[in-house]
Amino acid sequence: MEKARMVDISEKKDVIRVAKAEGFVRLKKSTVEAIREGNVPKGDVLTIANVAGILAVKKTPEIIPMCHPIPITSVSIEFEILDEGVKAVCTVKSVGKTGVEMEALTGVTAALLTVWDMVKALEKDETGNYPHTAIEYIRVLEKFKG
Template sequence: MTEEFTHVDEDGDAQMVDVGEKAESERRAVARGAIRLTDGTLAAIEADDVEKGDVLTTARIGAIQAVKHTWETIPMCHQIPITNVETEFSVGDDRVELTVAVETVGKTGCEMEALEGVTTGLNVVWDMVKANEKDDDGQYPGTAIEGVEVVEKSVERP
């Protein structure tokens, strides 16, 4: 079986996939990931006592902005009409978990948008709390973004 790569033309050059002939359909993708943080930082987030401000609200805005601008940062990614974005944060024993659900009606999926939302949202958390996480040597031992993955994808064809 020969596999065709849709992002590469017959000369091996990168190209955007032509979705012009595809029918529009309702699409949904959900991604999630987490950032490991120290107990003190997690407590500060929950108490809304982080010097830079409301961590989770700021990260939510960043995640939504990233979803809306994915086509500008991922080569060959189509600009799609986003119909809904849902973000959910969960503060656990050693981490903040973020789940981003994206919906669209279009000719291509929204997995990249969901992944961009998660990674940017978690990067915003890190940026907001990095002063809390830094050790005496200016390092971030144990702080890590991890487990970023697409956990759901659906297509409802007409």
């Protein structure tokens, strides 16, 4: 069995790299309304989720062992509040030797986890569980190198 190792990217040229990932957190309609109206006890859900996603992008190589630490030149996270929950799209840019899709996936995932954390008191049922809450459809929408 071969040991785990990082891929050697020494010979690759620095180029612009962009990746976009999306995901969705399914929530109760009453929770969605609380987000829309700014009535969530923990505060501004999407502002905090945005900051969490950006921080997660920058920390990706610390939590995914074989990811290279790379210079991140831009991160944006956009949210869409839908009747069934919140959709997030994370776009990451870099100039470097390797892609940024893992950073985009990490950013969108952390943003959605933060939405869940911010609204979990509203999502719990009488037993303290989350029968309606789910993070879904996390995927890379596109990546670009050039």
